[in-house]
Amino acid sequence: MKATQSSRSRVAPDESLLCQFPFADGRRCRMLRYKGHPSLCFFHSREELERIELEQIAAEISPPSGEFTTVSDIERMTRKLFQLVATNRIPIRNVQVLAHLAQLLLHCQRLARREITSAHEPISGEPVPPKTSPASAPKQRVPRKPAPPRAQKS
């Protein structure tokens, strides 16, 4: 069957004018290519732009170490989120989720610090900084004073 040139035709006269976005099932988008993009239609070029923007935002809020292990890492992320909200660069729903996760991270850090402090608490009660990896140190209670041996009555 020969394709017609009607406005309802699904076959474009020139394939180079069509969007090159591939779908998961192997088909390609049939929309006309957007003039501002070398290979995608307006909708797919907008999606591509949004994806690139989100990747940039993720890189901006992530600490240099790639992990949120210190309070300053989380504080830095919170400051960055504040800027992103103020400039309307991130959906408010994402900010709410990230802010909640930041609260959980801070809470977990407090618990970990308390755990480390109690594991390394000396007999006198003064906290001592951990010498080795605190996460691997077993939590132990050190008796304050050994009980004197009791004289047995007979």
Ligand SMILES: [Zn+2]
């Ligand atoms: Zn497209």
